[in-house]
Amino acid sequence: MNHVTSETFDENAKAALADSQLRGALRNATSLFGKRRLAAAQGLTNWEDLRTQARAIKDDVLLHLDQYLENFVSQAEARGAKFHWARDGAEANAIICRLAAERNARSIVKSKSMTTEETHLNVALEAAGIQVIETDLGEYIIQLAEETPSHIIVPAIHKTKRQIAELFTQELGIPPTDDVAKLTSTARATLRDRFAAADIGISGVNFGVAETGTIVILENEGNIRLTTSLPRFHIAVMGIEKVVPRFADLDIFLKLLPRSGTGQRLTTYQSFITGTKQNAFDDGPEELHVVMLDNGRSRMLAHPVTRQSLACIRCGACLNACPVYQQIGGHAYGSVYPGPIGAVITPQLMGLEKTQQLPYASSLCGACREVCPVKIDIPRLLLHLRGEITEKSSPEVQQAKGRTMERFAFKMWRLMMLRPWAYNLSARVGRLFQGLVVKDGKIGRVKSFVGPLAAWTSGRDLRPLDQKSFRDKWASDQGKS
Amino acid sequence: MRVSLFVTCLVDQLWSSVGTSSVEVLRRVGCEVEFDDRQTCCAQPAFNTGYRSEARDVARRFIEIFEETKADAIVSPSGSCTAMVRHYPELFADEPDWLKRAQAIAERTHELSSFLIRVLKREDVGASWNGRLTWHDACHGLRDLNLKSEPRTLLKNVHGAEYVELDNADSCCGFGGTFSVKYPEISLAILDQKIEAIERAGVNAVVAGDASCLMQIGGRLSRHGSKVKVMHIAELLASQEMSGNVR
Numbered sequence: 001m002n003h004v005t006s007e008t009f010d011e012n013a014k015a016a017l018a019d020s021q022l023r024g025a026l027r028n029a030t031s032l033f034g035k036r037r038l039a040a041a042q043g044l045t046n047w048e049d050l051r052t053q054a055r056a057i058k059d060d061v062l063l064h065l066d067q068y069l070e071n072f073v074s075q076a077e078a079r080g081a082k083f084h085w086a087r088d089g090a091e092a093n094a095i096i097c098r099l100a101a102e103r104n105a106r107s108i109v110k111s112k113s114m115t116t117e118e119t120h121l122n123v124a125l126e127a128a129g130i131q132v133i134e135t136d137l138g139e140y141i142i143q144l145a146e147e148t149p150s151h152i153i154v155p156a157i158h159k160t161k162r163q164i165a166e167l168f169t170q171e172l173g174i175p176p177t178d179d180v181a182k183l184t185s186t187a188r189a190t191l192r193d194r195f196a197a198a199d200i201g202i203s204g205v206n207f208g209v210a211e212t213g214t215i216v217i218l219e220n221e222g223n224i225r226l227t228t229s230l231p232r233f234h235i236a237v238m239g240i241e242k243v244v245p246r247f248a249d250l251d252i253f254l255k256l257l258p259r260s261g262t263g264q265r266l267t268t269y270q271s272f273i274t275g276t277k278q279n280a281f282d283d284g285p286e287e288l289h290v291v292m293l294d295n296g297r298s299r300m301l302a303h304p305v306t307r308q309s310l311a312c313i314r315c316g317a318c319l320n321a322c323p324v325y326q327q328i329g330g331h332a333y334g335s336v337y338p339g340p341i342g343a344v345i346t347p348q349l350m351g352l353e354k355t356q357q358l359p360y361a362s363s364l365c366g367a368c369r370e371v372c373p374v375k376i377d378i379p380r381l382l383l384h385l386r387g388e389i390t391e392k393s394s395p396e397v398q399q400a401k402g403r404t405m406e407r408f409a410f411k412m413w414r415l416m417m418l419r420p421w422a423y424n425l426s427a428r429v430g431r432l433f434q435g436l437v438v439k440d441g442k443i444g445r446v447k448s449f450v451g452p453l454a455a456w457t458s459g460r461d462l463r464p465l466d467q468k469s470f471r472d473k474w475a476s477d478q479g480k481s
Numbered sequence: 482m483r484v485s486l487f488v489t490c491l492v493d494q495l496w497s498s499v500g501t502s503s504v505e506v507l508r509r510v511g512c513e514v515e516f517d518d519r520q521t522c523c524a525q526p527a528f529n530t531g532y533r534s535e536a537r538d539v540a541r542r543f544i545e546i547f548e549e550t551k552a553d554a555i556v557s558p559s560g561s562c563t564a565m566v567r568h569y570p571e572l573f574a575d576e577p578d579w580l581k582r583a584q585a586i587a588e589r590t591h592e593l594s595s596f597l598i599r600v601l602k603r604e605d606v607g608a609s610w611n612g613r614l615t616w617h618d619a620c621h622g623l624r625d626l627n628l629k630s631e632p633r634t635l636l637k638n639v640h641g642a643e644y645v646e647l648d649n650a651d652s653c654c655g656f657g658g659t660f661s662v663k664y665p666e667i668s669l670a671i672l673d674q675k676i677e678a679i680e681r682a683g684v685n686a687v688v689a690g691d692a693s694c695l696m697q698i699g700g701r702l703s704r705h706g707s708k709v710k711v712m713h714i715a716e717l718l719a720s721q722e723m724s725g726n727v728r
């Protein structure tokens with residue numbers, strides 16, 4: 001199930017559907033998070049206003065990103081932070097590897113960060129001979145299992161308690177147990193030593209405040225606090241879109257993000273990091289390096305329609321709400337960002353050639369848009385991408401399997417829908433031929449045809465064309481009166 | 482009030498009783514109904530699959546035809562086709578002239594249940610049906626047109642019927658247009674959650690406002706040999722058989 005690519009989304013999805021443990025775990029977790037989110041949102045009377053305000057702030061940021069970034073950087077630099085700019089993942093990894101090498105680092109602790117998943121930082125660090133330990137419990141489980149996260153805030157959402165217990169027995173040598181407290185304390189004990197020994201801590205960033213140069217990171221386990229304060233060096237990796245103008249804006253985002261993600265009123269820990277430690281008695285690292293990652297973001301920014309995908313605060317609510325994600329989980333998407341927002345972002349980050357299935361991996365039900373705390377119109381973006389695929393993509397994508405046929409079908413459809421006589425004629429022809437497959441007033445499984453009919457009837461009966469269409473009934477009705 | 486019926490191509494060809502029922506209900510509440518037989522499709526299949534230029538042509542034709550009507554409103558027994566018409570302005574963002582025409586048509590087009598409740602303010606349309614029933618929120622009606630209380634109010638006012646709320650009534654049935662045949666396995670997996678909830682509800686019929694969702698749900702129920710029947714809200718509202726339709 002792991003390490004598959006977006007290119008084989010259909011196959012990945014089928015494999016996921018056949019995995020009953022995965023589906024059980026997903027069903028429990030997504031419905032639990034969904035219910036908690038709803039309760040938390042309903043607990044605030046001004047939820048809709050907050051969403052509107054958050055989106056307005058994000059829109060403003062995206063419109064004046066250069067300016068806000070400049071403010072953010074100059075404020076943070078004034079307090080001792082150092083900045084590095086990375087055009088893509090490879091550049092970001094190279095910068096981090098260089099910083100680590102310059103400090104003779106052998107061991108690094110890392111807190112959960114989707115941005116570093118995006119750059120595949122761990123692979124790069126390990127290739128450079130540096131040991132990296134994930135310190136978020138979910139990420140730690142994933143690292144032990146040599147997998148990738150399947151959810152942007154609950155990395156091990158696809159695993160059952162029993163699977164985790166077995167993994168711990170196998171990898172950490174503890175006696176078999178399904179006591180969650182015992183499993184957690186085992187992880188904690190192992191990780192404490194790592195924190196103490198680590199040369200560098202690497203974290204992500206939830207928000208960067210332009211006004212003060214503060215980095216804000218939210219979490220529940222306390223591992224981020226340790227990652228960013230125990231080691232002497234802290235490297236934060238931040239997507240360039242993560243900046244917010246004012247400290248006061250956090251009031252809105254800190255209400256929205258935890259409620260949307262886990263249904264919490266607030267996460268257990270919020271770390272506000274403003275520069276490096278200024279005197280010996282302060283907490284915090286001696287050096288703070290912030291790696292600013294573009295990796296396709298400025299390209300997204302330039303486009304008026306897709307720009308809004310950069311408003312995402314990575315809360316994961318759209319994943320939990322998505323009927324497709326609920327059935328197949330995150331790995332099937334074959335990309336770092338799964339679910340509805342993943343289906344929007346991945347093709348923009350990686351190009352359509354290898355990701356062209358993703359925009360179609362949605363019933364366009366709109367549940368994602370309904371829960372999104374920053375009101376991203378994900379269905380609209382998926383439709384936009386579908387349009388790009390059929391009309392503006394490379395010949396390779398335009399002529400991909402099934403698309404030539406589909407395009408032809410829609411050309412025929414157009415002709416038919418523009419001319420009532422053609423429309424009526426095709427319906428008559430359909431009535432004539434459907435006798436071949438209609439039995440007992442329905443069309444059961446049809447194996448002899450390929451394509452849509454076989455796909456539909458694989459699990460559903462099909463309603464045949466009525467013997468008399470509405471327009472025919474209307475016409476004879478009019479004739480009578 | 483004079484109403485021009487946009488019956489939708491699906492209803493026209495596959496589920497004509499939804500069309501005749503719509504006419505019946507609209508007449509019963511005092512509307513004069515007209516039907517322009519040049520109409521075909523709202524363009525949704527092409528639009529949702531990414532064939533915007535094909536969709537644009539078909540949308541233009543829809544606009545031209547329905548611009549001619551003198552009716553007070555265009556009414557359709559489909560949340561999703563009505564939502565498509567409301568999306569027309571997106572197709573013509575670069576054509577100011579068509580944009581204006583698209584907006585005008587979008588404003589005049591209503592889904593049946595919302596037309597009855599919001600425009601005509603009729604909560605009881607004199608329907609009767611004997612049995613236990615529930616409502617499935619079709620996604621586009623729910624999320625694009627904000628139809629939630631309207632259909633429920635109408636259902637609760639059907640004489641002789643017992644209304645029960647469906648678990649996760651607002652979750653998708655897995656249809657999604659071409660999604661249902663591009664990814665039939667995922668579509669069915671989503672559908673089965675809906676089917677489980679329907680069977681748990683112990684109803685005689687599940688009602689919805691979109692023939693497409695009902696084909697999806699009904700197709701699976703029929704494959705399973707279930708006794709639960711699917712009904713379009715227009716069919717239910719047209720019904721005046723107190724003793725009919727019982728299991």
Ligand code: SF4
Pocket residue numbers: 260311312313314315316317318319341368371372373374375376
């Ligand atoms: S798109 Fe919206 S709901 Fe989805 S992760 Fe981003 S902010 Fe959350």
